[in-house]
Amino acid sequence: MDGQKTAAKAPQVTYKRVLLKISGEALMGDQGYGLHPPTVSRIASEVKAVHDLGVEICMVIGGGNIFRGLQGAAQGMERTTADYMGMLATVMNALAMQAALEALGIHTRVISAIPMDQVCEPYIRRRAVRHLEKKRVCIFAAGTGNPYFTTDTAATLRANEMGCEAIFKGTKVDGVYDKDPKKHDDAKRYDTVSYDEVLQKHLGVMDASAIALARENNKPIIVFSLDEPGGFRGILAGEGTYTIVKG
Numbered sequence: 001m002d003g004q005k006t007a008a009k010a011p012q013v014t015y016k017r018v019l020l021k022i023s024g025e026a027l028m029g030d031q032g033y034g035l036h037p038p039t040v041s042r043i044a045s046e047v048k049a050v051h052d053l054g055v056e057i058c059m060v061i062g063g064g065n066i067f068r069g070l071q072g073a074a075q076g077m078e079r080t081t082a083d084y085m086g087m088l089a090t091v092m093n094a095l096a097m098q099a100a101l102e103a104l105g106i107h108t109r110v111i112s113a114i115p116m117d118q119v120c121e122p123y124i125r126r127r128a129v130r131h132l133e134k135k136r137v138c139i140f141a142a143g144t145g146n147p148y149f150t151t152d153t154a155a156t157l158r159a160n161e162m163g164c165e166a167i168f169k170g171t172k173v174d175g176v177y178d179k180d181p182k183k184h185d186d187a188k189r190y191d192t193v194s195y196d197e198v199l200q201k202h203l204g205v206m207d208a209s210a211i212a213l214a215r216e217n218n219k220p221i222i223v224f225s226l227d228e229p230g231g232f233r234g235i236l237a238g239e240g241t242y243t244i245v246k247g
Helices: 001-010 039-052 071-072 079-105 127-134 150-160 197-198 208-216 233-234
Strands: 017-022 056-061 108-112 138-141 166-171 192-194 221-225 244-246
Touching: 001 056, 017 039, 017 150, 039 056, 039 079, 039 233, 056 079, 056 127, 056 150, 071 079, 071 108, 079 108, 079 221, 108 127, 108 221, 127 150, 138 150, 150 208, 150 233, 197 208, 197 244, 221 233
Parallel strands: 017 056, 017 166, 056 138, 108 138, 166 221, 192 244
Antiparallel strands: 221 244
């Protein structure tokens, strides 16, 4: 019976390999700073639900809950140093997520663009692809390894390199709106929006370089609410509320 159920579910999966991008702030819970372990565990369980469908998953997590390079630079710190500090923050978040996923029985690899062999693997594309083929979750840390690039750009870059079919951007709202839905009751949600429209209207899905890179490689970006229980899995099964950014 279990085999029949699995066979029935398999055709419903929209994508076979995806990248999930979440902000560092998503790991804070209701705190104003740092990591909130129950929130990390909840997000890990959302990832497990998708992994259980047989979907291959990459992740990129921001570092804004610990340190944000732009804020450091705004306070007088040299930008390159501030950005490297932000990259190290993403490694800490990636290790926390790895621990939460492995507690759920999901084999996970943290892969850093800045080599630090004692705690995670260096980024080698072919090795990372092999991990995905073996159904391991790959968490890409330290951004692109270069200052002046955000984790949004890193997510789009890794999605292209890994051959992901879509980028899932987990946020606090259930899609892309024409204005902030928390401030405006008449805000309208887009079901579909083009890359060019996102750039022209400054819709704030991702930064401009990330959107441009996704557009060049025709990589759809699906924006959904990470606070909606089962939302990530629901979209993979063809359900749920979200906005898709595409050509």
